[in-house]
Amino acid sequence: MWADKQRAIRVSQEELLCKNACGYYGNPAWQGFCSKCWRDRARPAGTPREETRPRSDGTLPTFSKFEEKKNIEKGRRINTVRRLFWGSPSPPKPQESSESRANVLKAYQNLEPGDFPAFLKILRSPPSQRLQSRCTAFLNTMEAYHDLPVQKQSDLVQDFYQSFAEYFSSFPEAQVTQIMEHVEKLIMTRLHKWVFCHDSCDDEQKDLALQRRIRSLNWVTPQMLGVPFPDKTVSVTGDPFLPAITAIIEMDAKRAPQDKLACVTKCSQHVFEALSRSNSEPANADDFLSSLVYVVLKANPPRLHSNMQYVIRFGLPHSLMAGESGYYFTNLSCAVAFIEKLDGPALNLSPEEFDGYMLGQRTPSALNRRQQVVSDTQNLLEELKGRQEKLDQGMDALNAQLQKWVQEVHSQLDETRSQFVLAQKEMTAQKEVSLSTQDDKEQSVVVLEDQHAGPKDTGC
Known part of the structure; x- marks a missing residue:
C-alpha cells in the first residue's frame, strides 16, 4: 500500500530513447541522443553517417555494425592514431600465420564469461603476444x-x-562483447589516474x-x-532504500567503467527491491x-558528475546504448538532470514555498525527520523490550532446569552412596561367613586325621 499516489516525475519509455529514433537509449549529457548518434553529429560536415537503426529482425547492432567507423573517420583521425603508435605515417604490419591466429581465437572461445584472471592469462600467453603488444603500446x-x-x-x-574488436569479427556478438569488457577493464584500470577528472575539462567544478x-x-x-514509501502498517526498520544509497556511493571507488556501471545497476535493483517489499504490484517507471532521485539526494555521491562523464567517455558503447545497464544509467542521468533543474512546480510547491525552503525559512523535513526518528526509536525500544522479556523468560526457565538437574544429581549420588554402603556390608558379611566355614573345615580335618592314626606305640 502506497502513501501517496501523486507523481511529480514522469518519464515515458519513449523519452528515454535516442531522439534520432535509432532504438538505443539516449542521455541528457548528449542532448537526448545516444553516444553513437551524438558522435555522428559531432563529426565534420560532409562526412557520411553510419547506419544506426535496428536490423530487420528487430535486434540492435553492436560491434558488428560499428565496423565501418574506422574507415569513415580515417581522414580525420587515423593519421593521428598512427603517429601516436608508430611515429610514422605507415606503421609496420607484422604477418601472423593462420595457424597462430586460429590458436589465439580458440583460446578466447573457451574463455568463461566474467573470468578476468583467465583473460589476462590468455593475453599473456605466447600465442597472444601480438594482442598484448597492442594493448601495451596503446x-x-x-x-x-x-x-x-x-x-x-x-x-x-x-x-x-x-x-581490437575487429580481431574477433568471426566471433558471435555476445562473445565479442564479453571479450571487450575484459579489454575495457584492463585498459581503463591503468588509464584511470590519467583521464579521470582531467585538467582539460571542468568536471571538478561541476562536481562541487x-x-x-x-x-x-x-x-x-x-x-x-x-x-512510494510504505504505510505505517508495514513493518519497516530504517530506510528501505539504504542498500541503494550504499551502492551508489561505492561507484566512486571503482576504476573500470563497467564496474561503475555495475554499482549503478546494483543501486537500481535495490530500489526495485525496496519498492516490491511494500507493494504487491510491480513498480512502474515513475516510481x-x-x-x-530520492536515493541520489540522500546519498549525495562523491564526484557524481565526474564518474558519469568517465563512464560516458570511456565505457563500451553497447553498455550505455542498450541492455539493463544502459536503461539504469539513462535513468540516473535523468535523475541528475531533474535535480539540477528542480523547482517548485516539480515538487507541487508554489515559487514562494520553494524559495522559503531553499532559504531555510521552512523546514518540513526537520519535523518529519524528528517524528520519524521518534517513531523508529519507539519501535526499536518496543522490540528491545520484547526481546528482553523473552531473554528473562529463557533465563528463568534455564535456571529452573539447572536447579532440577542439580537436585537429580544429588539424589542420584545419595542413592548410589546408600547402594554402595549396602553392597559393602553384604561383602563384609559374606567374607565373615566364608572365614567361619573355612575354620570349621580345618578343625574337621584335624579330628579325622587323629582318628585314622590310632594309639601311639610306646616301645614297651
Missing part, C-alpha cells in the same frame, strides 16, 4: 600523451576498442556545484517527490525514477 602512448584534451583521449580509446545543489535540497521529503 597504454604507453596514452600515458605519454596524458595531457591531450579529454575528448581526444575518449576518441582514441573508442577507436582502440573498435580496432552538484554537491552544493544536492546539499541545498536536503529538505526535500519523499512525499514531495512522490516516492523507479522518483525513488532514484
